[in-house]
Amino acid sequence: MKKTFSFMLMLVVAMSLVLSACGQAKNGGTNEGGSKVESDGSGKDFKIGMVTDVGGVNDKSFNQSAWEALQKLKASTGAETKFLESKGEADMEPNLNNFVREGYSLTWGIGMLFEDAMKKVATENPDAKLAVIDAVVEAPNVTSVTFAEQEGSFLVGVVAGLMTKTNNIGFVGGMEIPVITRFAKGFEAGIKAVNPEAKVNITYSGAFDKPDLGKSIAATMYNDGADIIFHASGGTGNGVFNEAIERKKSGKEVWVIGVDKDQSLEFGDEVTLTSMMKGVEAAVTKVSKDLIDGKWQGGSHQVLGLKDDAVGLPETSTKNVPEDVLKKVEEYKTKIVSGEITVPSA
The missing domain is CATH 3.40.50.2300 (Response regulator)
Incomplete structure (x- = not known):
């Protein structure tokens, strides 16, 4: 009787250890070394x-x-x-x-x-x-x-290059680091692909959290004749939008190209030409x-x-971008995906 009880006790302890180990593996998601677990x-x-x-x-x-x-x-x-x-x-x-x-x-x-x-x-x-x-x-x-930010930025560059009326286009980046220079290089390449005569002013603010600085840089660019600005500067870019909104209210024909999200949902269709969506x-x-x-x-x-459809334009682009321009965007997208065009990065 004592032997039977001892055996049962050992069995219960053993099963408890097994179940405990399974529970720990589930909670962790992987075993040591990255192997998959259930x-x-x-x-x-x-x-x-x-x-x-x-x-x-x-x-x-x-x-x-x-x-x-x-x-x-x-x-x-x-x-x-x-x-x-x-x-x-x-x-x-x-x-x-x-x-x-x-x-x-x-x-x-x-x-x-x-x-x-x-x-x-x-x-x-x-x-x-x-x-x-x-x-x-x-x-x-x-x-x-x-x-591959440069690929999506190339496409919004195509939009800017075809829709600018002044042939003067701005880019406001945050810090001059590889991820942001990929935005700039791709944007410039897209513009030049469809409009070699356009001037592209690339400026780095040095910050991702300075809306006032973004507003100041945008004001300078618009004053110098830019009618479209693409920003890749996080919260600094909010100031770019604020400057454009003020100018729109006074009758100026200026646009902003947003970044990461569909920024027309935040700042409105009146000022957002399109956005370079990034699948964060x-x-x-x-x-x-x-x-x-x-x-x-x-x-x-x-x-x-x-x-991977991880970068590109939002569906709301149809509100401000003409159909023929969007068709040209699709043409270039196909060429990039197929490898016919390699977009420059940093």
Whole structure:
């Protein structure tokens, strides 16, 4: 009788250990080394954190797209989501570490400025799972996502080149870093492809969170004869829109090309010619959902472009862009996807 009881007790303990191990594997999303594990598809046991760059979570652009993705993921899966804002680069590493210490299942860094901080946190916390947008961090516990911004920017360049009435077009970038120069190079190439005579004024503001500076730069460009400005400058670009809105009210025919999101939804069709959509929301959703579904792979680098429908123009472009111009955009898109045209980057 005692032997039977002892055997049953050992069996219960063994089964408890097996079940415990299975539960831990599901919660983590992957086993050590990034191998896939099974998941029940529910996100209720997952916590996903996001650290913004200096533009803040309400930049109406890049960071906002990422946070909207996590809000939708929370609604659809039950995963817990939270963001922390970085007021400067010095905040990025502490913010990442905050989520790691709290045992978050996945921690996002949004923007190229996270490259060094993400690498350091990943190295010091090999069991943590991290992901980054617009930077490549070579670490087995980091998923990196970048975009072929130059391809989508080429297409809005085609729009600008065909629709300018002054042959004077502006570009306002944030910091002069590779991701932003890809926007500029692609935009300029698209303009020159359809309108070699157009002048392109490329200016970098040096900041992603200075609307007043963006407004000042836009005012100078419009005063110098530009009638279309494309911005890739986060919250700084809000000032570009504000300047254009004021001029529209006074009867000036000026336009802004938005970035990352369909910015006509924020600033209106009256001033937004089109936008260069960037699939930040789709990328954050996919990688985060992969974790919940047990498909997350650390150490990977995904590059998303026109062939993935990860960059391009929004459907609302039909409100201000004529049909013949949009047909020309589609022609160039086909040539880029097929490889007939290689768009220059940085």
